[in-house]
Amino acid sequence: RKQMKSGGNRSKKVKVWVRVRPSQNFADDAIKLDPEGRSLQISVPRPGGDQQPQQRGFANNQRSDWSFRTDGIFSNSSQQEVYETVGADLIESGLAGYNGTIMCYGQTGAGKTFTITGATEMFHNRGLVPRALSHLYKEIEAKSDLAITVRITYLEIYNDTMLDLLATMPDSQEAGSPLVITEENGGVYVKGLNVHLAQSEEEALNLLFEGETNRATAAHALNKNSSRSHTIFTVYLETRSRFQSNSKYTMSKINFVDLAGSERLQKTLSTGKTQQEASYINKSLSFLEQTVIALTEKNRDHVPYRQSKLTHYLKDSIGGGCKTILIANIWGDVRQLDETVSTMRFAQRMSCVASEPVENQRTDPSIMVKVLEAEIAALKKELAMHNTLHNKSHIHYEPISEQQRFELRQQVQRYIDGDLDDIDLTSIRQIQAVFELFREACLASREEADARLQELLAAQQAGGVAATPPEGAARSLGPSTSGAQLGGEAVGDLDGRSFGIAARSEVGMDESGVFLQSKRREAAAATAASSKKQRQHPLGAGGGSSSGAAAGADSEGTLDALRPSRGRRCQAGDAAFEDAGVRGTEIDRSRLRLDALKVEREAQGNLYTDEGELIINEEEFVEIKKLRQLKESYKADFDRLKELKTQIHYCQKMVDLTRQKLIQ
Ligand SMILES: Nc1ncnc2c1ncn2[C@@H]1O[C@H](COP(=O)(O)OP(=O)(O)OP(=O)(O)O)[C@@H](O)[C@H]1O
Incomplete structure (x- = not known):
């Protein structure tokens, strides 16, 4: 028989190839190979024939005819043919950044090791690994524009224990340390496993031979040279462009997996240590099968990779984003039919595992x-x-220097103070810096206001009313003025500072003519809340930048909103508007005077009573009183305007209606 062509056209699945070990006693009647390599038929004698099922050890005796779909069959194929068909592509894909795995499964003596590493006696019988290494270094030489780094590990899993087959290399670092499987960035690695740099084919082959020498073997009834362990030879490839400008590179790994013999324990006639080995092998292959079954089941959310070291290590190498090829090694001998069926059943399952290779590109x-x-x-x-x-x-677009920031800060301050109309900005960095400086200024003034409020609250808590104010004062600034309320409606705070002092629940004046004020906590809180809400200057004309009373107006209630629209003004409206404007200007002036008095008082040093209450002089008290009266008038103006606006609006509607009637 010659090598069969690939019969499969199954994209996105693990590829399954069958390799038949040549045998003089080949079961021609029982095993039929499809000439196109698409399938393999096996016919097992029915129970009751010349051989009992128990003797054959074949579990499923209900069925004697089997048909297995394959991607191709190697029969009497040379090692070179096998490599060219299934091995070469893995190297080329690996250099392009794709992970690849080639795995040999089959009973002892079926030719797994022959396929993976080959026979040592004849050079032309060398297996996939030495051929892959030779191919790889030829490719590296040819791809002069790429810097390709090759690293190699060689792991053995024996009785579910991991061993580093290259721990004996002189450059090994971690000899003796326990090997632990770890998962990182979606990949699986073995911590403690030596990773060897191989700069030439010779160095890489040395590593292979060193590992082979160290491989655990035991005498076995079926095959004296049989290996009783799983081995995984892994080639890691890092491919970078030699051009400095290219930050992209690829990382890939190619696994060559030589599994231990899959025959059942009973058949090996093993005893003692070898029986224990066979039991471990059976278990790990059974876990491998369970994993493969789980991978083929749709909607299965858990795949039991961690059941064994083998499946855990192969987690990222069976299907998924990895190019995976299974070679089912079968021994076509008549006596091995049951094992052949068993191998092909595993292969069949594996052929259902999805495999969609992805490029492992990274950025440096x-x-x-x-x-x-x-x-x-x-x-x-x-x-x-x-x-x-x-x-x-x-x-300039350089980052703002300390000196430039200092100058900008001065400009911002002058702008806030109203001494500067524009800040000259020429770059985004400057704009950002100016925004930052405004934020700083805003936060600083907020902190200052908070501190002042705390100061007042502390003073209030420490004392209470120190003296009773004169009757007039008590009347004008009496309890009804608590917070920012006038006539039950918020009149508005000046800016949360001067009004804070003015808004008292109790105001007092001592015998020496000095007014003492205490402030309740609620009043302070109301003042602060009010000041936050009402910082907008409600008056279009004559208003300062941040002063003025909101007079309880919402956005619709500002004087601007109440201003009669052009062409619709009436005399009364205009006059009321002018009045309100004048009042607003007076409020601003009064507030400025109050501010000046306050600054003066603070410059001289605030005075407190023994009880800790703030002392203000008469002039300031009178000014506060005046401000309150102005606010009351302002509020009255505001209400009048509101009323007028409603009237105007109504009249306008009437005019429109009448006009429409006239037109009709
Ligand atoms: N396709 C083949 N052509 C020639 N000889 C082969 C072929 N396959 C296997 N052999 C021979 O069969 C014997 C057993 O093969 P091998 O050691 O590779 O089996 P195995 O499946 O790896 O067994 P084990 O599970 O014990 O490792 C070897 O002497 C090998 O040279």
């Missing part, structure tokens, strides 16, 4: 930084040239 951050730095430098040059051509060469 250090190269990326260099690339971006170069790009930034080039863009800066472009910008400089552009600015020069547009007479803007004075503009």
